[in-house]
Amino acid sequence: MQQLKCCILIPTYNNAGTLARVLDGVLAVTKNNVVVNDGATDATMEILANYPLVHQIHLPNNKGKGNALKIGFQEALKLGYDFAITIDSDGQHFPEDIPVFLEALQQEETKNVLYIGSRNMKQHDVPGSSSFGNKFSNFWFWFETGTWLSDTQCGYRLYPLREIEKLTLYTPKFEFEIEVIVKAAWSGTLVKNIPVKISYDEAERVSHFRKGPDFARISVLNTVFVFVTLFYIKPRDFFRKIKKKGVAKFLSENILGSKDSPRKKALSIALGLFIGLSPFWGLHTLLVLGLAFLFKLNKPIAFAFSNISLPPFIPFVLYLSVQTGVWITGEENFFNPENIMDNLVALKGLKTYLIGSFAFATLVSILSGLIGYFTLTQMDKRKIAVKNG
Structure with missing residues (x-):
């Protein structure tokens, strides 16, 4: 004592x-x-x-x-x-x-x-x-x-x-x-x-x-x-981990180095991108972690890819979502970097944005999931081949 x-x-x-x-x-x-x-x-x-x-x-x-x-x-x-x-x-x-x-x-x-x-x-x-x-x-x-x-x-x-x-x-x-x-x-x-x-x-x-x-x-x-x-601790710890390890090492150890199957990793990538591109602003972290837990997916991978909606990328996400909505609905393109948020708040073109957002998120998540699955599968095969001589 x-x-x-x-x-x-x-x-x-x-x-x-x-x-x-x-x-x-x-x-x-x-x-x-x-x-x-x-x-x-x-x-x-x-x-x-x-x-x-x-x-x-x-x-x-x-x-x-x-x-x-x-x-x-x-x-x-x-x-x-x-x-x-x-x-x-x-x-x-x-x-x-x-x-x-x-x-x-x-x-x-x-x-x-x-x-x-x-x-x-x-x-x-x-x-x-x-x-x-x-x-x-x-x-x-x-x-x-x-x-x-x-x-x-x-x-x-x-x-x-x-x-x-x-x-x-x-x-x-x-x-x-x-x-x-x-x-x-x-x-x-x-x-x-x-x-x-x-x-x-x-x-x-x-x-x-x-x-x-x-x-x-x-x-x-x-x-x-x-x-x-x-909304604070998980994102804070995530960015601290990236900062401490560096982006390359983080990707290598926490994503590529994960022992999960290529299928599980690919689904985690798809989930993260879908939530990150969806119009549920302010709820992305809650949704991606909750769904990753519910479906037993890789939470670090899903959370990492959901951060595609970081502030620097938001204008591009909005633009591509609106453009997708215009292509699907055939309605007028109201996108203007100076007044897009005002138009959305005023409900002008909100339907176009929501349709485009979900469609764009679905398309990107499916394509990325398939690419991720194929890439990760090939990487696993190469690892096995190298291990077997």
Whole structure:
């Protein structure tokens, strides 16, 4: 604990029945402890009075676990700690698992890591609602970050305080524990699971999680994060990857070097171009990633080719779409670089544009898909021939 500058952070609210046992267990492991009393109205104050050597913060009003954790993080940083292991005061976590986090951190290559305790959700005393909620949360964390975890809701965690300090965190209640791990992952922090023991003794455990309101708050947060993921994080990561590798290396490794079949790659190219050329402006990222996921296609390839509608190419896409529409409908060509958007907004020639856009997108996607399939098939055959001598 001293070497890694790590403390134990215990947020507590009306857990008088288990608080003393948790504190005694933690003190048997380390003296580096910070307790945040989140406006408790039971005997919490009297219990904490018996632990004068434990660093304590007493909040006048209960504002939620997230708020208590943020205040605890700030206090731990002031005390000179770099890491904080959070443990709940309801008795479900075992203090003897603290060394598990420390040993993992010592062996980790990077210290920019956030560990989440991984509970055995199949043990007999785990409530069904907790198991379902955890699966629900795990799926959305994977969708938002690309990292699959077995447990995203456990409060037994190790936080890298210097990295968490850089994040802008808003939520005050239980949804904070989702917000912080998603934003940490987005900022480059490695988020991993560490196996821990768990106890759900309903005779003594008091949970303040309100299934209706708190689950609704988490759902709203995940809805916001999905939109941020699709419209900012995924495009940002895509362009960062290209910038880091270079266009040639990116194409070679992520597209040509993919182990998917030529058919799957070709369909991914076709999907990306169709969506990129379609008139669904503002929804291209959402549509291409959603459809690629639905049809089990190559998401990097589909997303890469959907970016044919980048700003520098938009005038050409509009022009070719309108020209295709004029050719199909025989209507007047209203294209003028100076007033095309005004005409579209005014619905003049909108039908021509929409027809032309879908037709042009379909034509380009089919031709490109066929060319891609033929080219990729020939490349695979050459690789096999070279491999066989």
